[in-house]
Amino acid sequence: MELRLAQGTPCWVSLLTDDLAGARAFYADLLGWTYTPGPGQLGAYVRAELDGAPVAGLGVSTATGFPVQWTSYFAVDDADHTAQLVRACGGTVAVGPLQAERAGRMAIAADVSGAVFGLWQGEEHTGREAGPEPGGPAWTELLTPDTDGAVAFYTAVLDRPVRNADDESTLLVHGRPVAGIRHRAELRGHPPRWRVHFAVRDADATARHAVGLGGRILVEPHDTARGRAARLSDPQGGHFSVLELR
Structure with a gap:
């Protein structure tokens, strides 16, 4: 068994789509992915x-009207205990906690403002820590109109501190920034x-x-504090960002 990632570390991302074959083809061509059964x-x-x-x-969404979307998962030591904390802190748990065979235990939850995220208690599959490899997850950030509420919620639920700043607060694991929390008064619907x-x-x-593969550019490439980035959509409507390696 691999060592489990530290509590609060973004460890996995998952897409629920209404066209799995189309999504597989798009991301394989765009990011160089290959696939194995889950x-x-x-x-x-x-x-x-x-x-x-x-x-x-x-994966395929089985819920009628459920939007195509990417979900960020955070490593936890005990998914059942953390799910209880989510509820106690004003969030909701929509799925689980449930056992994913021998891979681990997972839940899908929403914070006090309704932002969806996942919990992953890794066993045989520990997930993947954000890293700099091209095609892999590089960063995750929360866009919310209530940064104070979000900071209090994730500090309590993940038992990790948040460093506050005017432009972007950051969730810390062992003193290292692992995820951002940004204020957005207007989220455009x-x-x-x-x-x-x-x-x-x-x-x-x-x-x-991405456009050549049938996707869309939602926000043109631009320079940010973390590097040059663009906001894109896959052909099925799943939104994601790309971040240029420095």
Whole structure:
């Protein structure tokens, strides 16, 4: 068994889509992913890999009207206990906690503002810590109109401190920033949400390539404090960001 990632570490991202075959083809071409089967009780679900290492999950949404979306998961030592904390702190638990075969134990929850996130208690599958490899998860950040409420919620639920700042507060694990919390008064019709970023070598070229594959550019490539980034949509409507490696 691999060592479990530290509590509060973003460890996995998963897409629920209404066209699994189309999503697989899009991300394979855009980010270089290959696929292997995932846990059977999660339905039609595959794990995306880079050079044999798992980086993301893709599955089919069975809920009518459920939006196509990426979900960020956080490593926890005890998914059942953390799910109880979510409820006690004013959030909701929509799925689980449930056992994903021998891979681990998971739950899908929402914070006090309705932003959806996952909990993962890794066993045989510990997930993947955000890293700099092209095609892999690079960063995740929460967009919310209530940063104070979000900071209090995640500090209590994940038992990790948050460093407050005017532009972006950051969740810390052993003193290292692992995720951001950003204030957005206007979310343009979207609910508060965790935004997934994937590492790429060239944000501009990746954005153009996404359009060629049937995706859309939601926010043109631009420079940020973390590097050059772009906000994109896959052909099925799943929103994600790409972040250029420095």
